[in-house]
Amino acid sequence: MGTFIARRLLYSIPVLLAATILVFFGMTAVTDPISQIRLQPNVSQQTIQNIIDRKHLDEPVVVQYGFWLRDVFFNQFGNTALGDQPIWPDLSRAIGNTMQLVFVSELIAVVLAVVLGVFSAKKQYSFFDYATTTISFFGFSVPIFWFALILQALATWFFLETGFRLFYTFGQSSFAPENAFIDRIQHMVLPIVTLSYVSIATYSRYQRASMLEVLHSDYVRTARAKGVKERVVTMKHALRNALIPVVTIAALSFGAVLGGAVITETIFAWPGMGKFFIDALIRGEVYTLMAWLMVTAVAVILANLVADIVYGWLDPRIRYD
Amino acid sequence: MTDQQVRKDDEIAEAQTQAVIDSAHLEGLEIKSLTQWQLARRKFFQHKLAMTSLVILLLVFLAALFADFIAPYDFAEPDVPNRSSPPTFEGQHYFGTDKIGRDYFSRTLFGTRTSVYVAFIVASVSTVIGVIIGGVAGYYGGAIDNLLMRMTDLFLTIPFLAILLVLSAFLGAGSPVRVAFILGFLFWTGLARIVRGEFLSLREKEFVEAAKVLGASDSRIIFRHILPNTLGPIIVNATLTVAAAILVEAALSFLGFGVQPPFPALGVLIADGQDSLTTLWWLATFPGLTIVLIALCINFVGDGLRDAFDPKQRVK
Numbered sequence A: 001m002g003t004f005i006a007r008r009l010l011y012s013i014p015v016l017l018a019a020t021i022l023v024f025f026g027m028t029a030v031t032d033p034i035s036q037i038r039l040q041p042n043v044s045q046q047t048i049q050n051i052i053d054r055k056h057l058d059e060p061v062v063v064q065y066g067f068w069l070r071d072v073f074f075n076q077f078g079n080t081a082l083g084d085q086p087i088w089p090d091l092s093r094a095i096g097n098t099m100q101l102v103f104v105s106e107l108i109a110v111v112l113a114v115v116l117g118v119f120s121a122k123k124q125y126s127f128f129d130y131a132t133t134t135i136s137f138f139g140f141s142v143p144i145f146w147f148a149l150i151l152q153a154l155a156t157w158f159f160l161e162t163g164f165r166l167f168y169t170f171g172q173s174s175f176a177p178e179n180a181f182i183d184r185i186q187h188m189v190l191p192i193v194t195l196s197y198v199s200i201a202t203y204s205r206y207q208r209a210s211m212l213e214v215l216h217s218d219y220v221r222t223a224r225a226k227g228v229k230e231r232v233v234t235m236k237h238a239l240r241n242a243l244i245p246v247v248t249i250a251a252l253s254f255g256a257v258l259g260g261a262v263i264t265e266t267i268f269a270w271p272g273m274g275k276f277f278i279d280a281l282i283r284g285e286v287y288t289l290m291a292w293l294m295v296t297a298v299a300v301i302l303a304n305l306v307a308d309i310v311y312g313w314l315d316p317r318i319r320y321d
Numbered sequence B: 001m002t003d004q005q006v007r008k009d010d011e012i013a014e015a016q017t018q019a020v021i022d023s024a025h026l027e028g029l030e031i032k033s034l035t036q037w038q039l040a041r042r043k044f045f046q047h048k049l050a051m052t053s054l055v056i057l058l059l060v061f062l063a064a065l066f067a068d069f070i071a072p073y074d075f076a077e078p079d080v081p082n083r084s085s086p087p088t089f090e091g092q093h094y095f096g097t098d099k100i101g102r103d104y105f106s107r108t109l110f111g112t113r114t115s116v117y118v119a120f121i122v123a124s125v126s127t128v129i130g131v132i133i134g135g136v137a138g139y140y141g142g143a144i145d146n147l148l149m150r151m152t153d154l155f156l157t158i159p160f161l162a163i164l165l166v167l168s169a170f171l172g173a174g175s176p177v178r179v180a181f182i183l184g185f186l187f188w189t190g191l192a193r194i195v196r197g198e199f200l201s202l203r204e205k206e207f208v209e210a211a212k213v214l215g216a217s218d219s220r221i222i223f224r225h226i227l228p229n230t231l232g233p234i235i236v237n238a239t240l241t242v243a244a245a246i247l248v249e250a251a252l253s254f255l256g257f258g259v260q261p262p263f264p265a266l267g268v269l270i271a272d273g274q275d276s277l278t279t280l281w282w283l284a285t286f287p288g289l290t291i292v293l294i295a296l297c298i299n300f301v302g303d304g305l306r307d308a309f310d311p312k313q314r315v316k
Helices: A002-030 A033-038 A045-054 A061-074 A088-122 A127-141 A144-162 A180-215 A218-225 A230-252 A254-268 A273-283 A286-314 B003-026 B036-046 B048-065 B104-140 B142-156 B160-170 B176-184 B189-202 B206-213 B218-255 B266-276 B282-309
Strands: none
Touching (some): A002 A061, A002 A286, A002 B142, A002 B160, A088 A180, A088 A273, A127 B282, A144 A254, A144 B218, A144 B282, A218 A230, A273 B160, B104 B218, B160 B176, B189 B218
């Protein structure tokens, strides 16, 4: 297992390098830091000249890429262009806040989707099956930002009607809360419901389809024929194999979940990566944006690595040595 | 089942079919064989949910297309005496008005027109690009194929929405056409993969081999022999792309990086209503419901089309 992980991490290096090329040259193709700064008033010519010197912007693009790469790997993504502030402290704090949301919501999404998918496959064409299908079709069709706004409106309306603060619709924590943990949960519930809803819709469809396929396979029939209890057939024989496609789709959607976090965090003012990204975009901070894109690339690569490890645990035929 | 049994079953089935045809001939009836397209069309027409969704969609699209004639008010001009009016039939403010008195029914109609217009451009542009790139990669294989697959892999490592936001922020989006082309140039990767897969398997088929032996050129094989066989998945994908494009464009416009005022788009309308969610609830609700209705109907139509093009599903 150790060698497998080491080898996979080595394979990730060229992917990561390709991602740096895509991010840097893609960003250079659409904008450059100086033209963004020129848009702002009250920035003197001297300041701009300093930035050009500091970021080597008068050199060829390939040389700039080299300097940027050095900053990325040895200097924690370097500093912002305007203001010369280190990027990493703010970005890492945002990553931590986003991970709270993303981990909890993905955990809820996967568990719920598996349960829903298994039950609708077991009871195919039942009322329950049709109900989950309908709900997941809504999940594909409801804009995530609008869903978040509706939740926000409902929570506010509940507060105005009853005077009791059940869920907060804004920010991460209150000023001087009585119980910090409960206060954090009250802030987290709505963003988590928003983030997990879309994931549940997708994952449960995959779970249902793969569960149906496995339940109709020969080895499940054999298991039933030799008298294994139905519960054991479902839980032990079928579910384990049916989980593999869901693991794949959950790993592949990790990027999309981070994209969803951009919208969710903006609406609920959660100080995470998504809000950080939008703020950097509005201010035109090119270096911060590139750092953000690199972090998400690393996160997606890691998510795929985790998926590969989970495959091996689900299906012992997949060997890693 | 053994091979022998299968062959036997096949023979029996064939004999039965022949018997049905014979008896039909005796009764003076002719049995017409149906082409793939006739079969697909018949299956789609029988799909109740998909047909209902298609009718609703067409009604919404027509209403949006003829917004100039249907809308009771102009989308920008305020009806000052009826500011912040809740939905009412008397004043013809079916979806209410905002703080300065603009009629939200009219705005939603015009917004739908923009959003649907954008989505159709996205679907057309991305389908053309996806078919060309996927077809070339699947038919010729080799280095082109490798490059394409690595590129789409790479695009998967960075959140799609983030790429879109960066591009539309810096390429100065705002007008519907620009947003549509930015989206269209990014939406093709999924379709390219599907088309590539279809081409990969079809180019090994006997009929393609036969065409090659007869001396057909590459372009003839691609356009006459392979492409018609992949139209099903392409049409399904293009349909679902319209729904995806409407949702993504709405999200972009909502965040302020997509279509921007004065152009009315559904995402812009929801963003306008965001500040008064609890007081003027109708502002964000109706444009949002419109998006849900359109996306839901398109998804159902796409589902129906997928079933219709699936040869494993029989006509009832």
